Amino acid sequence: MASILLPALLFGALAHFDYRQALATAERDLLVTLDTLHGHAEKVLEFQVLVLGATDERLRGQTNEMVAANAASHHSYLRALSVNVAPVGIVVFGADGHVLVDSSHETPPTGIGVSDREYFRWHRDHPGSEPHVVGLLQSRGEKQSVFFVTRRRSAADGRFLGVIAVGVQQSNFLEYWRSAASAPHSVVALSRSDGVVLARWPAIEAGADIHIPAGGELERAINANLERVVVHGPSPVDGVDQLMAYRRLGRFPVYISVGMPRDMMLARWYRRLLIYGGFAAAISLALCWLCLVAQRRTRELRQLNAHLEERVQERTAAIRASEMQVRLLAREVDHRAKNALAVVQATLQLTPKTDLDTYVQAVAGRVSALARAQTLLSQNQWRGASLQALLKAELAPFVSEAGGEFNTRAELDGLAVLLPPAAAQPLAMAMHELATNALKHGALSVSGGQATVSWRLRDTEEAPGDLLTLRWEETKGPPVTPPTRRGFGFRMLEAIVRGQLGGRLSLSWFSTGLVCEIEMSLARLHKGNEEGPLQKAI
Structure with a gap:
């Protein structure tokens, strides 16, 4: 029993220790990846806010009629401003939700209205210059999966004049995430505080109703403000058990989270577990064999004890x-x-x-x-x-x-x-x-x-x-x-x-x-x- 239990206990202790070490290494790698992606995403959003501020400053004090009358000049300015911005560009909407100026089109497109969009209604009901991040949408002009960072335009007396929107293509994040999150089967998501996913790698289609699972470990961590804490739970897309961690993007109600399949991160540990098991089995067999040898030796000693008196006499003579x-x-x-x-x-x-x-x-x-x-x-x-x-x-x-x-x-x-x-x-x-x-x-x-x-x-x-x-x-x-x-x-x-x-x-x-x-x-x-x-x- 000792020959079997001792190697089994050693195997269990070693496997548990190695598991903790492998898990700690995986968590460190996950947090390093998270910090890298967090820095990139935060800079992207901060840049969009700067673009919104510059656009609002140019249009300050102008009515919608004045903006429309000088659309060509504003278009040139916004086009120059959007050179380093996502290709969707910068759009200025009037109070009725129609386009006044578009950095991508010299003549504003007609027939496009956003008065039914959630972010438009939100800015209409919330005075102030606080930026708002819009969930992943299908752009009506470019037919691309984008999310918007928006800002309210207000008159001097506080009247609602419309919305300035900067579009960010999901692909802009995906290209960076693909290279930075190099671990296979990694999942990266950009989401709002209400759980709405703005961008995700692997990519999702615009309009896909994907939220961070309510009541899940990640949501509980977000609610408790436990940043850079690794939790595990199922993916909202495929239900795969993952190790996940998140960070908030500065002053924005936006979070970036990184997840990696738990089984993939422990794959090397599983392989080592087979090696440990093989060694434990070999040691157990060797100990069992030694027990059998010891048993044989015991029988031989019993036979030798029968001749003990003769050996004592021989020893006495030798002394x-x-x-x-x-x-x-x-x-x-x-x-x-x-x-x-x-x-x-x-x-x-x-x-x-x-x-x-x-x-x-x-x-x-x-x-x-x-x-x-x-x-x-x-x-x-x-x-x-x-x-x-x-x-x-x-x-x-x-x-x-x-x-x-x-x-x-x-x-x-x-x-x-x-x-x-x-x-x-x-x-x-x-x-x-x-x-x-x-x-x-x-x-x-x-x-x-x-x-x-x-x-x-x-x-x-x-x-x-x-x-x-x-x-x-x-x-x-x-x-x-x-x-x-x-x-x-x-x-x-x-x-x-x-x-x-x-x-x-x-x-x-x-x-x-x-x-x-x-x-x-x-x-x-x-x-x-x-x-x-x-x-x-x-």
Whole structure:
């Protein structure tokens, strides 16, 4: 149930959130379109009012007889005035409803009367200069769908002289609305406060009795003066549910409204809803599958619980074995520590004590060599030490002390070799003795001298790659004179190689420098041969 209900709840929440976002976006787009169309429509009506005022000003103080007598001059003026006005133009009607002056015709048309028109009667009954907007009509002269903006002509004593009318073709708005209201199936309407539609896109025929639905959401918003508020309701033409918003055109009792089909505005949301539904269904199926897998796993666990006792026993045995291994490791560490202390003790006792500074320096150097080897073994968990890393660690202090870079004063040449723990510390001390001798008497004692350490592995009967041959060679040092006697350093070197490593040591003094070769069996050292007592060996 959770596998089905959880995706369904997530789907519902996401769909609702996306619906609100899509609706908010649609409302913003609708209001932007409304503001654009409102600005255009308001300017059109304001311009018509200016034209009416200019016409009334020209005819002020003239009777209808005077206007008719000077019709040609007035026609020229109105024609020039109507250049930028809708093609229907400007018409001046007398008190009897007949045309006195027409901007479109030099000779006023006869047989046309507007005394029966609603706007004519309205102006006759309402003194003042307030403009009146007339509903969509079929022009009797031009046979076009127009609406008029009209104004009363009054004599100085207030008598009714007639009406000035400026005709606005519905098509003038439609051309602009078609480009500005770019959303498909948009509906734009210009209507009076009484709900009479003056112009509409898509276009309607003159005489079509179309009103804003009484009691509808849009009418209620207009009555409550809630401008720029988006409401939804049916279109008065086709009944399609639409999102609508309106604004009043300044001081005119005229409103412009924009509507868009609600389904069209939410079309993208509907498409996303299908995608969300697909994901929800996929997630639900995946969760159901996981439930089935979990059920299978539960059955398997029940079967495994039957063998729990056996597994507990195996685990107990493994823990005991691990504890044994820890104890062995502890003994190994104890042994290594005791052995290291023994080597240190022997070093302290056997180092010649000619003077205090020399004695301290010699002891410190040998203990440091032992410590560096101990560090390498600890880092590798006492499994062994890299020969190259050990040599580099032991030679670095002497090369730095001699004032040269490691890669120019000492050279290492050989493949990777992992020394047994039993060989690491003795070999470190042997390299320390050779480097100490080279710094005092050999190649590292002069600028430009160089020490090269090379090694290789050879097969033996015991194991392949068992015999390690390590060669120490000094070059570019001072002239070499073979010693007449072997000092403590060489005795210690021989004791380490032969006594502790069980290997072979060869020392040769050539004119180019000292050459020392050491051979040892790695297999024997891997089997656990421990370092011999250094003191006894010396």
